[in-house]
Every structure is written in C-alpha cells, then in structure tokens.
Amino acid sequence: MSDDTTDDLHTEALAALRRLVDRDDATFHDGQFEAIDALVRGRSRALVVQRTGWGKSAVYFVATLLLRRRGAGPTILVSPLLALMRDQVSAAERAGVRAASINSANPLEWDDVLSRLHADELDVLLVSPERLNNPRFRDEQLPALIARVGLLVVDEAHCISDWGHDFRPDYRRLRDLIAGMPGDVPVLATTATANERVVHDVEEQLGAGGAGVLTIRGPLARASLRLGVLRLPDAAARLAWLLSHLGDLPGSGIIYTLTVSAAEDTARLLREAGHEVRAYTGQTDPAEREESERLLKENRLKALVATSALGMGFDKPDLGFVIHVGAPSTPVAYYQQVGRAGRATERADVLLLPGPEDAAIWQYFATASMPDEVKAAAVLDELAHEGGPLSTVALEARVDIRRSRLELLLKVLDVDGAVDRVQGGWVSSGASWTYDAERYGRIADARTREQQSMIEYETTSECRMEFLQRSLDDPAAAPCGRCDNCTSPWYPIDVDPATTATAGAAMDRVGVLVEPRAQWPSGMARLGLELRGNIARDERLEPGRALARLTDLGWGGPLRALFAPGAPDTEVSPAMAAACVRVLAEWDWAARPAAVVAMPSRTHPRLVGSLARTIAEVGRLPLLGSLELTGSGPGGNGGNSAYRLAGVAESFVVGPALRSAVAGLEGAPILLVDDLVDSRWSLTVAGRLLHQAGAGPVLPFVLAARA
Missing domain, CATH: 1.10.10.10 (Winged helix-like DNA-binding domain superfamily/Winged helix DNA-binding domain)
Structure with missing residues (x-):
C-alpha cells in the first residue's frame, strides 16, 4: 500500500493527465481518478467498464507513471489488435511513458524491445494474448517479467469471458496468469462492451485467489451519436444508397460489411463512382492496413470499407459516421463498432442497412469457431x-x-x-x-439470444440508444432524443432508380479466378496415397473461372439459395446460364476449348448436367459426357486439405466412351464443368484423369466458389 494521501496523488495524477492529453484545463472524468487511486495507493484489482472514448487508456498510462515513480516495475499491457497497439504506443509517448510492443508485425524489433526491457528502459510492454503462450517468450522472458511487473492491464477484457471465446481463446489463459500474480501487484481490466453476465465472469477471473475486485461502471450512451436503421429491399438498393449519399455524411468514417468479398466489392464500386475509399479486411496486407488507418485519420479518405478487422481500439476522435451494410450478430458487437464514432465531435451519424442474408452469415461464423x-x-x-x-x-x-x-x-x-x-x-x-458440452451449449444459446436481440434492435419502435444500453445492462439506460425513433429519420430514405441500376449493373459483374492446385498436400502416404511434391505440369489444371463467390454481393445471393441445405436439385436458370456465358466470353484463354466434359455430382446432377449442356449448345461444342463416380471415397466439403484429397482421390473414373472421345480430340483443350468449388481437389483429380486419358489443357468452369 502507498503512503500517499488522496489529495497529493490527485494533484500528481492530474498533472500527468494534462500532459497526456496536452491540455492545461483537462480534468478527470467520473471514475478515472477512483481507478488510478485504487491501483496506485490500494494496489488493487479493478474492472473498468466505460463507453469508448471515456479515457480508459488514460487510467493505465497515468497509473503506470505514478507506480514507476514509486519504484514499481514495468506495466504489461495485454492488447488484442495491432491497430490498437499502434495507437496505444503513440498515446503513451505523449504522456512521457516509454512503451513498445511485441507482436506478429514487428518480429525484427523483438530483441531490441527485450533488451530495453531488461535495461529497465521501458515503462509499458504491449503484448498480444497469443504472445503469452509463445514458447520462447513464455519460458524465457515471461517469468522474469512477472517477477518484477508493476501493473498488469488486460484491455478489451470481455474477451476473458465465454462471450469472447471465438474471438481470442488465448484470453482465457489470462485467468491462470492473474491467479499467479503476487498479491501486491495491481491488475486492471478494461472494456466498453460488457453486460452483467460478462462483468460477473471477468470479476471472477480477476478475483482469482480471493482478491477483492473494484468495478467502476459508467453510463454507456454518448450524446454525439445519432442512430438509425434503414431497411432497403436488396443489396443493390443498399449500395445505391451509399453511392447517392456517402458524400453527404459528415467528415470521414467507416463502412462495415460482414464479409471480405462484400468489403472489397463495395470499396471498388464506391471508388469507381469517385469516392476516396479503401477496403480494410483481415486479408489486407499489414503495411497497407497501417497506411489506410493513417490516411483515414488524416481525413484523406472519405471512408474505410471494413470487416470487423477494423474494430477495437482504432482511435480517431473526430470520426464522423459509421455505416453498416449488413448487421453484426449482436447488439454488443454493434455497440463496439459504432463506438468508434463521435468521440470528440458534437454529432456523428450511425446508420444500419440490414440485409436478408445477415442471419445466414451469422450462422456460418457462429458454427465455424466451435470445437x-x-x-x-x-x-x-x-x-x-x-x-x-x-x-x-x-x-x-x-x-x-x-x-x-x-x-x-x-x-x-x-x-x-x-x-x-x-x-x-x-x-x-x-x-x-x-468436452465441456454444457459450456459450449451455453455459448450457443447465448449467441442465439443475442442474434434475436439484434433483429429486435432493427425493428424496435423505441429509442435505439436505450435499446443498446439495456442490451449491455446499463442502469443509466434512457431515451436519447436523437435517434430516428426518438425524432424522425434524419437520413435520406430515397434511392435514385438510375443509381440503383448502376449498383445493380456493378453487382452483376461476373467471373472469379479459380487458381489451379500446384502441389499435393504433405502426409498423403499416411492416408494410403503415393502423392507427394509438385503436381506434374502435364497433369495440372489450367487457371479456371467461377461465375461468382457465394459471399459476393451480386450473384452470391442466388448462388447461396441454390446451394442452401435442403434446396432441390434443379436445372440452371436462363439468367444464371446467360451470366455463365458472359464469363466464358470474357475468358482470355490461350486456345478455345474444343469440347465440354461434366463432373459427376452426388448432390446436383441435374444442375451440373444442364449447365454443361447449355454451355455446349451456346458454344457449339461437343458435350463428351461426364466422368463416372466409383462409389469410393466419402467426398464432401469438410476436413483439411489432405483428407479432402483422400476423400476424392479414387472417386472418379474416365469411362470407355469418354476416354475414346477425349483421345479423339488429339490434345485439344477441354472445358471441365462443375457446380461448386471449395478445396479444388475434385477438379484437380478429374483434370489429372483427363490428362492421363489424352486430354490437352483442362480448363475448369464452376458456378460458385465457396470463398
């Protein structure tokens, strides 16, 4: 315990705060000094649940400065996202706090950072939760660091709870780290998104070993946010709304989408219309992501079109708007993302444009993470x-x-x-x-309830901010007086028909590259197949084409319906067939195919057969028939690459009639037609068999690519 008086500590802390924010008139928000006092004088464990922009980072940076002055060791700050780490390091430097990070983006700096740490030249070390279980860091660095740590900070602490299971399982290991901390080392957990269930869960983890936990919780509403929901008939109308009205939104902002392809397609369409935007997803190059963050902060972009990869901790106080093209699966996630806006502005516009496909996307991501x-x-x-x-x-x-x-x-x-x-x-x-069936069942039930709550948010006639506050069990929930339900729609609801047509035409773009497999998976001998190394060039497919991805904004919708569980096997529709012909017409192949061969299908034989027949008729090409199914191998879409290859490696055969027809082409190219491509192993095996039967180049064409 510290010998400081409250008044002396307040004076010292206030000076540090003013240096941090570079304002001589700055004062503490309600709860900030209470948390700092608990950490510095009480050496306590504290949970701070406050809205985004409240100043949670000020608590741990000021507390770090004060603890270091009293002889404490460095702070360990567990932080989940690289964008968050970059902002936190910059904020620390403004306060005179020496900070550095160890993460996946800066491996060349690790040795230097650790040397500075050992020389006591760092006040804060930022690490990702995964880094805590890196063997070298865990075994060689962490024990010595824990022995002299002055403060442990867990940012975005809701990830400790079951609610955050699928985001970062590594957060759950923090429970053991906290339980092993010396009793006089203060621990701070911070979050902006925690309902009562999550608060109690985090308190239990912080209190491991019998330690008491101080929870400081404030109101979550922000007076600057103006919420609204606009339901439009389809994806083309939603894109048309953006094309028509993006320029009217205040300042610069973020447009969130649910999938990578939606972010990329939306960004492309907006750029072509003259808007300064960029796509930002988990697949974007890290250097490009960092540059995009900087350009948005400098207001050199109107918007980033982003997935949830741009989320917790991204700090742009004057962010003017957040638009969602498709709804997140929970009000908690939605509040987290809209909280990026309006931190230092009088008004920020937040609009949700939900889509009928949202629930299917929620279900996919929910099931993908369960063990x-x-x-x-x-x-x-x-x-x-x-x-x-x-x-x-x-x-x-x-x-x-x-x-x-x-x-x-x-x-x-x-x-x-x-x-x-x-x-x-x-x-x-x-x-x-x-296997903890009860726990995973509880998580699944919670997700279902939260998804239903999100649908209720979209349709409620009550105050939208109050609804979000109640979803987070905020006792201060009250009507905001600003949202579209408290007043009237503040956003334009008109969509110009010509712009809708433009958006529809852009969404009607067709053609996705299907890259050929060039190498067999490792370990196939263990599965009874002598396939290893590179696939022989004369047995390899050529680059192919798909009509679209299942996640695409345009043709993705009809294709998802076509391949939905329980959907009947039907012949390809005239509109879809016409779109496929457009893909073939735009294909820049070296030599035009001389014939068409169909893949055999257990699930969609009518669909594949009609597609192959239509292409052959329109292209005036002979339809040589189909490969045959042998009955061997389970097929299917599950499993990893090696097992998926094993499942189809002996599933097909080139029958005598097809073999004779292929040989008669004397090495001319063949178009190989299928319905859906995922791992590409079925096509790869079939193409190899056709090559062995005497075919020349084999060009795969499929209706849909899974991703």
Missing part, C-alpha cells in the same frame, strides 16, 4: 501416441481438420490444459480432458 468433440479426441490421440512435438502442419496431415480450425482447436485444448505448445510444435500434457 468438435470427435475431432478434439483425434488430435489428442495423435499427440499422445507420438511421444514428441508435432507441428501444426504435421498434425494436419494426421487429422481431418482444416488448418484454421485446427489452430483454433489447439488453442482451446491448450487453454484447457490438455496440450502444451513447445519448441517444435505441440505435445500432449497428459492431463485428462473432457
């Missing part, structure tokens, strides 16, 4: 039998799980104590592990 009991058992069995480390790549060749889901599953098993990450890969911990 599977059977697959988890398979991973544990392989690690137990190996006796030594297995890399993720090596493990992928032994279990039927895609890389991204395998990595997530390993993190979950690691956090649960069933596996350990070591140099060289993963090993079994030897501890027993039981």
Whole structure:
C-alpha cells in the first residue's frame, strides 16, 4: 500500500493527465481518478467498464507513471489488435511513458524491445494474448517479467469471458496468469462492451485467489451519436444508397460489411463512382492496413470499407459516421463498432442497412469457431501416441481438420490444459480432458439470444440508444432524443432508380479466378496415397473461372439459395446460364476449348448436367459426357486439405466412351464443368484423369466458389 494521501496523488495524477492529453484545463472524468487511486495507493484489482472514448487508456498510462515513480516495475499491457497497439504506443509517448510492443508485425524489433526491457528502459510492454503462450517468450522472458511487473492491464477484457471465446481463446489463459500474480501487484481490466453476465465472469477471473475486485461502471450512451436503421429491399438498393449519399455524411468514417468479398466489392464500386475509399479486411496486407488507418485519420479518405478487422481500439476522435451494410450478430458487437464514432465531435451519424442474408452469415461464423468433440479426441490421440512435438502442419496431415480450425482447436485444448505448445510444435500434457458440452451449449444459446436481440434492435419502435444500453445492462439506460425513433429519420430514405441500376449493373459483374492446385498436400502416404511434391505440369489444371463467390454481393445471393441445405436439385436458370456465358466470353484463354466434359455430382446432377449442356449448345461444342463416380471415397466439403484429397482421390473414373472421345480430340483443350468449388481437389483429380486419358489443357468452369 502507498503512503500517499488522496489529495497529493490527485494533484500528481492530474498533472500527468494534462500532459497526456496536452491540455492545461483537462480534468478527470467520473471514475478515472477512483481507478488510478485504487491501483496506485490500494494496489488493487479493478474492472473498468466505460463507453469508448471515456479515457480508459488514460487510467493505465497515468497509473503506470505514478507506480514507476514509486519504484514499481514495468506495466504489461495485454492488447488484442495491432491497430490498437499502434495507437496505444503513440498515446503513451505523449504522456512521457516509454512503451513498445511485441507482436506478429514487428518480429525484427523483438530483441531490441527485450533488451530495453531488461535495461529497465521501458515503462509499458504491449503484448498480444497469443504472445503469452509463445514458447520462447513464455519460458524465457515471461517469468522474469512477472517477477518484477508493476501493473498488469488486460484491455478489451470481455474477451476473458465465454462471450469472447471465438474471438481470442488465448484470453482465457489470462485467468491462470492473474491467479499467479503476487498479491501486491495491481491488475486492471478494461472494456466498453460488457453486460452483467460478462462483468460477473471477468470479476471472477480477476478475483482469482480471493482478491477483492473494484468495478467502476459508467453510463454507456454518448450524446454525439445519432442512430438509425434503414431497411432497403436488396443489396443493390443498399449500395445505391451509399453511392447517392456517402458524400453527404459528415467528415470521414467507416463502412462495415460482414464479409471480405462484400468489403472489397463495395470499396471498388464506391471508388469507381469517385469516392476516396479503401477496403480494410483481415486479408489486407499489414503495411497497407497501417497506411489506410493513417490516411483515414488524416481525413484523406472519405471512408474505410471494413470487416470487423477494423474494430477495437482504432482511435480517431473526430470520426464522423459509421455505416453498416449488413448487421453484426449482436447488439454488443454493434455497440463496439459504432463506438468508434463521435468521440470528440458534437454529432456523428450511425446508420444500419440490414440485409436478408445477415442471419445466414451469422450462422456460418457462429458454427465455424466451435470445437468438435470427435475431432478434439483425434488430435489428442495423435499427440499422445507420438511421444514428441508435432507441428501444426504435421498434425494436419494426421487429422481431418482444416488448418484454421485446427489452430483454433489447439488453442482451446491448450487453454484447457490438455496440450502444451513447445519448441517444435505441440505435445500432449497428459492431463485428462473432457468436452465441456454444457459450456459450449451455453455459448450457443447465448449467441442465439443475442442474434434475436439484434433483429429486435432493427425493428424496435423505441429509442435505439436505450435499446443498446439495456442490451449491455446499463442502469443509466434512457431515451436519447436523437435517434430516428426518438425524432424522425434524419437520413435520406430515397434511392435514385438510375443509381440503383448502376449498383445493380456493378453487382452483376461476373467471373472469379479459380487458381489451379500446384502441389499435393504433405502426409498423403499416411492416408494410403503415393502423392507427394509438385503436381506434374502435364497433369495440372489450367487457371479456371467461377461465375461468382457465394459471399459476393451480386450473384452470391442466388448462388447461396441454390446451394442452401435442403434446396432441390434443379436445372440452371436462363439468367444464371446467360451470366455463365458472359464469363466464358470474357475468358482470355490461350486456345478455345474444343469440347465440354461434366463432373459427376452426388448432390446436383441435374444442375451440373444442364449447365454443361447449355454451355455446349451456346458454344457449339461437343458435350463428351461426364466422368463416372466409383462409389469410393466419402467426398464432401469438410476436413483439411489432405483428407479432402483422400476423400476424392479414387472417386472418379474416365469411362470407355469418354476416354475414346477425349483421345479423339488429339490434345485439344477441354472445358471441365462443375457446380461448386471449395478445396479444388475434385477438379484437380478429374483434370489429372483427363490428362492421363489424352486430354490437352483442362480448363475448369464452376458456378460458385465457396470463398
């Protein structure tokens, strides 16, 4: 405990705050000094739940300065996103706090950062939650750092709770770190998005070992935000609204979409209409993302068209608007994103343009992150039998799980104590592990309730800000007097028919590249197939085409309906067939195909057959027929690359009639037609068989690409 008086500490803290914000008249917001006092004088554990822009970073930077002056060690700040880290380092420097980060984007700086840390030349070390389980950092650096840490800060602490499970499983390991902290080291957790359930969950983690927890919670409403919901008939109308009215929105802002392809397509359309915008997604190059953030902050862009990759911690106080083309799955997520706007402006406009496809996208992401009991058992069995480390790549060749889901599953098993990450890969911990069906069922139920709540937000006739506050269990929830329900629609609701036609034409663009597979997956011999290394060039597919991706704004909708579970197998529609012909007409192939061959299909034989027949008729090409199904191999879309190849490697055969017809072409190109491409292994195997039967170049054409 500190010997400081409250008044002395307040005077010192206020001076530090004014230096941080560079204002001589700055004062503390309600709760800020209370938190600082608890950390510095009380060496307590505290949870701060306050709206975005309230100044949570000021609490931990000022507390760090004061603790360091009293001989404490450096602060460890666990921060989830690179954009957040960059802003936090810049903010720290303004306050005279020496800060640096260790993350995936700056590996060349790690040794220098650690040297500064050992020399006590850093006040704050920012780390990602994943870094805490990096073997080298965890085993060589973290113990010594924990021994002299002065303050532990967990930013975006709602990720500790079950609510944040699928965002960062690594956050759950913080419970063990906090439980092992010396009792006199203060711990601060901060978040802007926590309902009562999450607050109690985080308090339980912070209080590990019997420590008391001070929770400081303030009202979540921000007077600057003006909320609204505009329901339009389709994606073309939503894009037309943006084309018509983006320039009228105040300042610069963010346009959120639910998928990567939607962000890229929307950004392209807006740029072509003369708007200064960029796409920002998890697939955007890190250097380009950093440049885009800077350009938006400098108001050199009207907007970033972003997925949730641009989220927590992005700091632009004068952000003028946030538009959502498609709704996030929960009011909590929505509040988190709209909270980027209006931090230092009198007014910021927030408009939701929901779409009928939103629920299907929510369901996809919800199921993608849940661990599977059977697959988890398979991973544990392989690690137990190996006796030594297995890399993720090596493990992928032994279990039927895609890389991204395998990595997530390993993190979950690691956090649960069933596996350990070591140099060289993963090993079994030897501890027993039981699939927590009750926990995952609880998470699934919570998601369903939150999705329903989001739909209610879209349709409510009550105050929208009050609705969001109640969703976060804010006791200060009250009508805002500004949203479209409290007053009247503040946004234009008209959409010019000509602009809608322009948007529709842009969405009607067709043609997606289908890259050929060039290499067999590793570990195929373990699955009984002698396939390794590069695929022979004379057995490899040529670059192909798909009509569109399932996630595309334009043709993605009709294609999703076509391939929806339970949808009947029908012949290709005239409109879709015409769009396919446009793709073929625009295809810049080296030599025109001389014939058409269809893929066999277990699920859509009428669809594939009619598509191949239509293409052959329009192109005046012979339809040579279809490969045949052997009945071997399960096929299907699940699993990782090796298992998916194994599932189709012996599923097809070139029958005698087709073989004779192919041989008669004397090496001329063949167009290979299928319905849906995902892993590309079915097409790759079929193309190889056609090559072996004497075909020349094999060009795949499919209706839809899964992503």
